[in-house]
Amino acid sequence: MNTSSEGTPARSAILTIASDGLKEEQVSFLARARVSLLRARWPVLAIGILLLATLMALVGPQIAPKDPNRQTLILRLRPPMTREADGSIPFPLGTDALGRDVLSRLIYGARVSILVGITAVTLGGVAGSLLGLAAGYLGGRFDDFIMRLADIQLAFPFILLAIMVLVVLGQGVLNLVLVLGIGQWVTYARIARGETISQREKEYVEAARALGMSRARIMLRSILPNILAPLIVIASFNVASVILAEASLSFLGLGVPPTVPTWGGMLNESRDQLLGGKWWLAVYPGLAIMLTVLSLNILGDWLRDFLDPRLRGTV
Amino acid sequence: MNLLRMIALVVIVLGLTVMVGAQAPGPDDNTLVVAQTVDTDGWEPSEVNSRPEANIFNHMFATLYEITVSGVLEPYLASGISYSEDGKEITFTLHEGLTCHDGEPLTAEDVAYTFNRAGDDANGFTGNTAGFVFDSAGFIRAEAVSELDVTIFVERFQSVNHGLLSEVFIHCKDSYEMMSLEEAAQNPVGSGPYAFVEWVPDSHTVMEKYDGFNLREVGFDRIVWRVVPEASTRVAELIAGNVDIISNVVPDQAAAVNGSGVAEMQAVQGTRRMYVGFNQRAQYDDTEGGRAIKDTDVRVALQYAVDVPTICATLLGTECERMKSMVNPPNDNPNLAPYPYDPVKAGELLDAAGYPADENGERFHIVFQAGSGRYLNDANVVQAISQYLTDVGVIVDLQMMDWSSEFVPALRQHNVGPLYFVGTGGGTWNAQYDMADISTPTGATNYTEWSNPEWFSLRETLADPGLTAEETQDIVNAMLEVMYNDPPWLFLYFQPDFYGVSNRVDWNARRDEKIIVYGAALAM
Numbered sequence: 001m002n003t004s005s006e007g008t009p010a011r012s013a014i015l016t017i018a019s020d021g022l023k024e025e026q027v028s029f030l031a032r033a034r035v036s037l038l039r040a041r042w043p044v045l046a047i048g049i050l051l052l053a054t055l056m057a058l059v060g061p062q063i064a065p066k067d068p069n070r071q072t073l074i075l076r077l078r079p080p081m082t083r084e085a086d087g088s089i090p091f092p093l094g095t096d097a098l099g100r101d102v103l104s105r106l107i108y109g110a111r112v113s114i115l116v117g118i119t120a121v122t123l124g125g126v127a128g129s130l131l132g133l134a135a136g137y138l139g140g141r142f143d144d145f146i147m148r149l150a151d152i153q154l155a156f157p158f159i160l161l162a163i164m165v166l167v168v169l170g171q172g173v174l175n176l177v178l179v180l181g182i183g184q185w186v187t188y189a190r191i192a193r194g195e196t197i198s199q200r201e202k203e204y205v206e207a208a209r210a211l212g213m214s215r216a217r218i219m220l221r222s223i224l225p226n227i228l229a230p231l232i233v234i235a236s237f238n239v240a241s242v243i244l245a246e247a248s249l250s251f252l253g254l255g256v257p258p259t260v261p262t263w264g265g266m267l268n269e270s271r272d273q274l275l276g277g278k279w280w281l282a283v284y285p286g287l288a289i290m291l292t293v294l295s296l297n298i299l300g301d302w303l304r305d306f307l308d309p310r311l312r313g314t315v
Numbered sequence: 316m317n318l319l320r321m322i323a324l325v326v327i328v329l330g331l332t333v334m335v336g337a338q339a340p341g342p343d344d345n346t347l348v349v350a351q352t353v354d355t356d357g358w359e360p361s362e363v364n365s366r367p368e369a370n371i372f373n374h375m376f377a378t379l380y381e382i383t384v385s386g387v388l389e390p391y392l393a394s395g396i397s398y399s400e401d402g403k404e405i406t407f408t409l410h411e412g413l414t415c416h417d418g419e420p421l422t423a424e425d426v427a428y429t430f431n432r433a434g435d436d437a438n439g440f441t442g443n444t445a446g447f448v449f450d451s452a453g454f455i456r457a458e459a460v461s462e463l464d465v466t467i468f469v470e471r472f473q474s475v476n477h478g479l480l481s482e483v484f485i486h487c488k489d490s491y492e493m494m495s496l497e498e499a500a501q502n503p504v505g506s507g508p509y510a511f512v513e514w515v516p517d518s519h520t521v522m523e524k525y526d527g528f529n530l531r532e533v534g535f536d537r538i539v540w541r542v543v544p545e546a547s548t549r550v551a552e553l554i555a556g557n558v559d560i561i562s563n564v565v566p567d568q569a570a571a572v573n574g575s576g577v578a579e580m581q582a583v584q585g586t587r588r589m590y591v592g593f594n595q596r597a598q599y600d601d602t603e604g605g606r607a608i609k610d611t612d613v614r615v616a617l618q619y620a621v622d623v624p625t626i627c628a629t630l631l632g633t634e635c636e637r638m639k640s641m642v643n644p645p646n647d648n649p650n651l652a653p654y655p656y657d658p659v660k661a662g663e664l665l666d667a668a669g670y671p672a673d674e675n676g677e678r679f680h681i682v683f684q685a686g687s688g689r690y691l692n693d694a695n696v697v698q699a700i701s702q703y704l705t706d707v708g709v710i711v712d713l714q715m716m717d718w719s720s721e722f723v724p725a726l727r728q729h730n731v732g733p734l735y736f737v738g739t740g741g742g743t744w745n746a747q748y749d750m751a752d753i754s755t756p757t758g759a760t761n762y763t764e765w766s767n768p769e770w771f772s773l774r775e776t777l778a779d780p781g782l783t784a785e786e787t788q789d790i791v792n793a794m795l796e797v798m799y800n801d802p803p804w805l806f807l808y809f810q811p812d813f814y815g816v817s818n819r820v821d822w823n824a825r826r827d828e829k830i831i832v833y834g835a836a837l838a839m
Contacts, residue, residue, distance in 0.1 A: 071702040073622075073629040077567075097567070097630075097695055098702075167717075253687065258698060258715055271547045272692075275571035 036306050043302040046295035053292050056110035064104040068261045072099035077273070080280050094280040096266075097273060105261040106284055112173060112255075112262040113292065117243040119177045124184025125235050132189035133227070136196025137219050147193070150186040158183045159248065166254045173256055176249065180242050187238065188231060195227035229307040236300035240293040247289050263289050341556040347535040347820065347832055350549045350558040352688055353719055354517050354542040358503035359496070360484035361433035362442035364723060365689075366587075366740055367562070369443065370830040371520055371540050375416075375505035376484035377530065379407050379426070380477065384825050386744035388478055391530060392421070392485055392506065402472025402780035405480065409463045414527045415487035416510040423459035428488035430457035430467060430480075438496060441727055444483050446759030451751035452479045471778035474787065475747040508533050508833055517542055534836035544688045553578050553815045560822060562830065563691050564813040566632020572815045581824045582633065585812040586643045586741040588749065589690065591683075591700060591805035592763045594732030604681025604709075605733040607670060611801045616664030618654035620707040623807055625656070626699050630692045631811055638806040640795040641753070646746035646788075648795040654806065661707045670708075678708035685736040686722030687715045691810055697736045700805075729762050737762065738810055742827055746791045747777065753803070765803030770794055 037043050056063070076099040078091050093102040135146040153161075162179045169175040199205060200223065208222045249255040250264030258265065263285040270281035342348045351367040360376050363369050379393040393407040413421035433444040434454055440446075448454070453470030460466050467480055490504040503511045508531050509522040520540040524533050541558060543549045549561040550568045554575040564572060569580045593614050599605025607613050627635035637653035662672070670678040683704075685697040694715065701711040711734070716722040725731045739760065741749045752758075754774075756766035773794045777787065814824045822835035 069702075071699060073625050073699060076629055098698055099629075171715075253715070257713065258694065259701075259713055271545065272565045273567055275547055275550055276567045277570075278567075 033306065037302070040302055042298050046298040046302075049291050049295040050299065053110050053114055053288075053295075056107045057114040060107045060111050064101075064107045066101040066104040068100060068104040068108040069259055070100060075099040077278055079278075093284055096269060096281055097278075102266075102280060102284055105266055106263070106288055108261045109263040109266060109285060109288065112250075112260060113243050113246060113264075113289070116173065116176055116180060116246045117239045120180035120242045120246075121184060121235050121238045123177065123181030125188050125231065125238070127181070128185030128188025129192045129224075129231055131185065132192025132194075133196050133219050133224060135189065136193035137200055137215065137223065143193070146189060150189055153183075153186050159245070162245065162249055163252070163254060166249065171254065171257050173260070176246060176255055179249075180245055183245070184238055184242065187234060191230055191234060192227060195230060196223055199223050199226055233300055233304040233307060236296055236303050240296035240300070243289065243293055243296070342539070342559060344837060345536040346539060347537070347560070347835055348539045348541060348558040349830060349832065350541045350543040350552060350561045351830070352542075352544055352563055355514075355520070356719070357500035358511070358514070359440070359442070359500045360429075360486050360503065360505075361438070361440045361444045362500070363444070363484065364442050364727070366828045371522075372484050373507070373829065373831060374509040374538060374833070375503055375507050375511055375522060376486060377505075377507040377528075378481050378483060378485060380481035382478060382481070382742065382744060382827070382829075384823075386742060386827075388481065388744065391481070392426075396477060398472075398780075400780075402476075402778075403469055404466050405469065405476060406460065406464055406466045407480075409465070410530065411463065413506070415490055416505045416525055416527075417487070417490050418527070419487045419489050419504075421485070421487055421506055422462050423465035424462075425487045426465040426485055427457040427459040428491070429483060429485050430454065430465075432491065433483065441759065446727075447751070448479050448482050450758045450760070451754040452476045453754075454480075471775075472780040473747060473778060475745045475751060478742075478745060478748055479751065509538060512537075531833045533833045535832070538832060546688075550815060553817065556817070559817040559820045560830065560832070560835075561815040562812070562828075564815045565692055566813060569632065569813070576818075578815050578817045581814045581816055583812050583814075583824045583826050584635075585810045586743060586749075586827050587690075587738040587810040587812075588638060588641055588643070588741050589696075589736075589738040589807040589810050590638070590641075591807065592732060592735045592737060593765075593803055593805065594729065594735065594762070595764050595766070595803070596729060596732075598730070599733040602682070602733065603679045607679045607681065608733055610668055612664060612668035613670065614802050614805070615800070616661045616668060617704065617707075617709065617805055618802060619657045619661035619664065620709070621700055621703040621805065621807070622656040623653075626696060627808055627811075630695050630699060631808070632813070633811045635808045635811065638808055640798060640806070641741075641804070642746045642749040642791070642795060643741045643743050643809060646743065646749070646791070648792040648799075650792065651795060651799050658703075658707050665707065665709075672708040676708050677710050680710045680712065681734055682714060682732065683711045683734040683736070684714045684716060684722070684725075684731045686718035686726075689718045690738050691813065693736065700736070700807075726762055727759070729757075729764055731762070734805075735762070740828060741809070746788070750774075750791070750794065763803040765801075767797055767801050767803075769797045773797065 075095050076097055078095040080094040081089055081092060082094070083089055091101050091103070093106065096102055131146050135143040162183060165179045166175060205218060205222055208218045246255060246262070247264030247267065250262045251268045253268060255264055256262055266285035267282055273281050351370065353365060353367050355368040355371055356364065360372060363372050377392045379391060380388045381391040383389050392409055392413060394410050395408045397406045407426065409423060409426065415421050432438065433440055434449055434456070452473065455468040455470060457465060457467045469476055485506045486504060487506065491499055494502060505511060508525060508528045510525040512521040512523050514520045519542065522538050524536045543552060546563060546565045547568065550564060550572060552558045553561050553572065554577060556577055564580060572578050572580045593608040595609060623637040624635065627633055639651045639653040640647050665678055672678050683697065683701060685693065687694050697713060701713045704711050722731065726737065739752055752760040753765060753770065755761065756771070757764055773790055777790055812824060812828060816822055819838055820835055821838045822832060825831065
């Protein structure tokens with residue numbers, strides 16, 4: 001017997017009313033967000049910086065003044081703003097030890113940092129959230145299995161795990177995303193599980209069960225939207241930590257091949273030049289990493305406060 | 316209250332200062348600290364693979380003869396040498412009263428045991444002794460003919476055999492017979508001026524003066540060999556006074572070292588031959604690049620594609636003349652000229668060889684493998700070479716590998732490439748020593764497996780003990796011309812060497828990269 005009431009006139013009417021309410025709620029949500037952002041100010045700056053970094057990542061090849069891998073040995077280690085005889089400044093941020101344009105490498109470097117940061121967090125976030133949701137809702141052996149798996153991974157220092165996996169799999173953006181993604185799922189799984197357990201006995205879940213909704217549907221359509229807020233906040237912080245992890249692994253020479261410019265890789269290459277006073281090789285990629293991570297943290301802070309119902313009206 | 320806080324603050328600051336000072340006291344007057352790029356893989360004297368390893372072993376294990384700074388062979392454990400008429404039996408006479416570090420007397424029997432053990436296929440050694448020395452010298456066996464005389468039997472006479480056999484680290488029979496190979500690789504019992512004390516892998520090795528060794532004067536009672544792979548960290552440690560001698564200083568850091576007031580740079584023109592190998596093994600035939608470099612014309616064309624003098628001047632901090640053969644001057648062929656940098660000619664030759672550029676300017680793709688951190692500025696050098704090759708349409712897939720765990724094991728099996736970057740140690744005391752890298756088509760150090768028949772047939776003619784010096788040089792020149800016209804290597808440069816030396820130490824760098832510190836002493 002089909003217990004679903006979808007398609008009946010009464011059901012349609014309920015959905016229409018709910019949908020109108022949702023639109024109204026979305027409008028007020030966005031309006032509140034805008035007001036809150038403008039009031040807090042710093043998150044606006046953070047969003048500006050992140051948009052700039054994202055823009056660099058998306059249209060890097062179009063806006064980079066030079067090929068980031070083009071070497072000109074005789075022009076190596078040019079300081080920033082060095083003026084040519086004709087008055088031009090071909091390398092505004094200087095050149096590196098192989099005569100490559102630092103500005104172009106910085107722009108291209110954003111691609112790997114942002115791509116790896118967002119992709120790895122999406123991968124880890126989606127996998128971890130779904131596993132945590134299922135573990136929290138289903139409980140029993142599945143819950144035990146997922147949580148013990150999480151405990152085992154947490155007992156292993158992440159950077160060590162990443163180094164081991166990258167040494168075995170080799171360098172490359174895909175491997176980097178996999179490693180960093182795998183490293184993140186635990187956080188999401190634990191939070192999603194905890195939130196799901198607190199939600200699963202609530203009336204709306206009971207109601208969904210009573211309406212005959214399948215377990216998957218209850219989890220994805222009823223519970224997930226209600227536990228999403230903390231997961232989004234964690235994700236915003238997590239992108240920052242993944243960008244730092246990527247920079248650390250690239251600094252250790254384990255990130256991507258040396259021909260792919262990354263901010264961490266640029267820092268790595270600057271090591272031999274720091275004692276010689278070539279500060280620009282470390283300062284610019286360092287600043288790029290710092291500003292991006294700081295912006296993500298500021299945005300995460302704001303998001304946490306904004307999504308917290310207890311602080312509604314104060315943020 | 317404020318006064319109490321102030322006192323507490325001062326106490327904390329002083330305490331921290333004392334703690335930091337206590338953690339980095341610097342070496343004492345009886346200790347010399349040397350920092351190198353890589354560590355030893357273990358302590359098997361027949362399994363030494365790299366110059367940094369050999370530097371450590373040279374202080375624990377003595378050899379029959381020793382090559383001096385000026386490139387002269389000088390008696391060491393042996394007091395003399397004699398040859399049979401056909402040059403195939405070489406007899407070394409040992410000094411009397413020698414002992415190994417466990418007190419066992421060191422006699423001709425021990426020397427014979429050392430050679431035969433290294434040459435025993437059952438032991439599976441592939442290091443410098445079994446790989447390079449024995450392959451190049453044509454070692455057959457060794458035999459003790461009296462307590463102090465040992466005869467080494469070789470396949471053919473070569474003027475270089477004496478020096479080659481003097482690279483073997485001598486050890487005692489009883490000490491090593493009672494150990495398995497695994498035990499021997501952990502418990503060295505040496506025969507040289509310093510005895511093993513401690514090894515912390517990838518960190519440091521400590522050795523102390525062995526009082527029973529009287530063949531060399533030593534300046535320090537204790538030597539610590541530290542492993543510091545990262546170039547700027549080595550310089551920072553030198554400037555901080557924690558190490559006395561560092562190798563492979565990046566030239567860009569010369570000002571920092573010389574301006575520190577505690578250390579000075581020493582630059583020498585080294586004898587290491589740096590090259591890009593063209594691996595000829597069949598396993599690369601199914602790759603576009605592997606097939607291309609089978610063609611002699613392609614290998615010649617690529618010689619014109621790389622601007623070696625600019626690499627030297629910019630990345631190695633010195634002017635250099637490009638290598639024109641595998642032999643160090645002045646023993647090389649004076650009639651050969653270094654290949655000039657001429658990318659247009661490189662393109663024309665590649666066109667003529669059947670590799671025209673497509674609409675994107677690409678001719679063929681090829682994998683280029685290199686270890687990282689072993690040679691002077693190697694990571695930048697290989698990237699620069701990749702750029703030059705790409706500029707003439709050879710699209711390079713540069714693969715950087717960990718030196719010890721990835722690159723060297725693959726190199727030993729001749730499994731790097733089809734293009735690979737490496738440097739092999741050379742000398743100025745005999746042209747044939749430099750040429751010994753290519754002793755047979757599949758010899759241990761013939762990593763490209765280049766098999767030009769003319770080269771090997773000319774090499775056979777060198778085995779005549781009756782040849783005069785001029786006749787020998789003529790054959791050498793002819794062989795080098797063969798190699799020049801059918802190059803197994805993309806010739807680069809003889810590596811300049813930069814050392815950082817603390818002002819408290821009196822020590823001079825050598826051209827052959829050997830860090831020999833018996834004679835080092837505290838500066839006056």
